[in-house]
Amino acid sequence: MSKGETVEREPEVDAYPEYAGWLLDQGARRLLATLHTRFADAVDERLAERALRQKHFDDGMDPHFLEETRWLREDDWAIRPPPAELRDRRVEITGPPERAMVVNALNSGARVFMADFEDSLAPSWQNVLDGQINVHDAVRRQIDFSSEAGKEYRLREDPAVLVVRVRGLHLVEKHVRCDGKAMPAALFDFALFVHHNARELLDRGSGPYLYIPKLENHREARLWAQILAFTEDYLGLDRGTIRVTVLIETLPAVFEMDEILYELRDWICGLNCGRWDYIFSFIKTFRERPNCVLPNRDQVGMDRHFLRSYSRLLIRTCHRRGAHAMGGMAAHIPVRGDEEATSAALEKVRADKEREAADGHDGTWVAHPALVEVAQEVFDRHMPEPNQTARPDDLPEVSASDLLRVPDGTITEQGVRGNLGVALRYLGDWLGGRGCVPINHLMEDAATAEIARAQVWQWLHHDTAVLEDGRRLTGESVHEWLTAECDRLRGEIGDAAYAEGHWDEAARMIEALATARKMEDFLTIPAYEWLN
DSSP states (O other): OOTTOOOOSOOEEOOOOGGGGGGGOHHHHHHHHHHHHHHHHHHHHHHHHHHHHHHHHHTTOOOOOOGGGHHHHHSOOOOOOOOGGGSOOSEEEEEOOOHHHHHHHHTSSOSEEEEESSTTSOOOHHHHHHHHHHHHHHHTTOOOEEOTTOOEEOOOSSOOEEEEEOOOTTOEEEEEEETTEEEEHHHHHHHHHHHHHHHHHHHTTOOOEEEEOOOOSHHHHHHHHHHHHHHHHHHTOOTTOSEEEEEEOSHHHHTTHHHHHHHTTTTEEEEEEOHHHHHHHHHHHTTTOGGGOOOOGGGOOTTSHHHHHHHHHHHHHHHHTTOEEEEEEEOBOOOTTOHHHHHHHHHHHHHHHHHHHHHTOSEEEESSGGGHHHHHHHHHHHOOSSOSTTSOOOSOOOOHHHHHOOOOOOOOHHHHHHHHHHHHHHHHHHHTTOOSEEETTEEEOHHHHHHHHHHHHHHHHOTTOBOTTSOBOOHHHHHHHHHHHHHHHHHHHOHHHHHHTTHHHHHHHHHHHHHSSSOOSOTHHHHHTTOO
8 A cells, every 4th residue: 555545445344323323434434444454464463573572581581671772772862842732741530431431530620631442441342432422522522411310511611631542452343344354453443533533633722642552662663653654644634743652561661662752753742651551561571480470469569679660760761852751540549438548548649649750750640530639739749840851860770670670578368369359340340341440449440450360370370479378379279269259249239230240250251361371461352252
């Protein structure tokens, strides 16, 4: 295909609700087919490279800074300056593109709302289409509505800036096929968003802004640069109209942050510490290594050396290139009816944001509107300017050994049971169509479930993973404790609600993943087969 060439044939699209038909108009279908024809094979090639690289990690190779791009890391260059409305991103709120969530997030007082089609959305066909409709209506300020319970939702005059997170390259949209092949979900989400909204956003003085998740290296960033450049030409947009922020949430990617910024320098605004997925990636990268076993999940916080080093290296790298260094998620939510517990949760959020702002982050993420004010106060105090990109670099040097240092700690029966319980509750809701789930007073998404099930796999498969009381975790223990978690959940919600849910399917899937010979790359890949 030549530059900007259109594919005339249309993709095969599964049945969809009548009200969503306009989403898949002729222009949208043509763009979907064109992007698929031009880039789907390249997506497959990048995924094959991931698999090969993981095999090298399994065989003992460590992630490392690339010698062939040393010149790029040592040279002086900068990204294209961010647009005016993205220069101050001190608090960003995230959540699925559900209608009530979109209104509440846009009204929350945060500077940015990230509508998330990835980790906090269970990507059923209806959820994905409804999410695109809600984004479309939010762009046009037409998203006011009344709930079935009679609650009124109205958009305020000055809402947050809208950014959309598309799904990762590893996922497919099975309801759309070109030449019999399921379309990469990232291309589907991206195509519908820019087709329907790019011009409208520009006419309103804004622009099409994206978050790109799960990248592992600069070649994947280069592919996205090619997708962005082609789409701008296709839509008749100036170069750099579409702006992106990349999540650094995989261990391999932290060694190529300069390279990722360079490949996307015409479009990128910053990098984000996707820290929960980063912990999962650390486990997955070193899945075959008995000396890389992590302790209980609650012992792996941002104060641990490998995570603090990752955060600081991201700040240093971004600021050297004029990019924003965005902090990680605060997942706490208010505890209804318990002021003391709510106060304690807010103090944990405050301490986390104090660390981020003091280190030099330019903004941070929260999962609930009640956290916006806390995070805002911290960043207002530490950051009187719109961002800290011009701040002198006073952070310590970060080496490969800093990034690869395995934290010490303990593994307990309570930790195993806690992981099984969280994975069960999240996956059961996900199979039922909910991707953002309150569990133990935290707003959880797929990243937490990934950590939880991956840790159980790791503890089960390595002799070095001994429980604090001296026992080895066994498949029989996993089955027994997972059954107990099912029984406990049934007692909480009742037999009828349990029977109507997907808890038994979730339990079977979690047990199969935990006891499999090899670790599954992503929980959401096999789970997606269950969604309609």
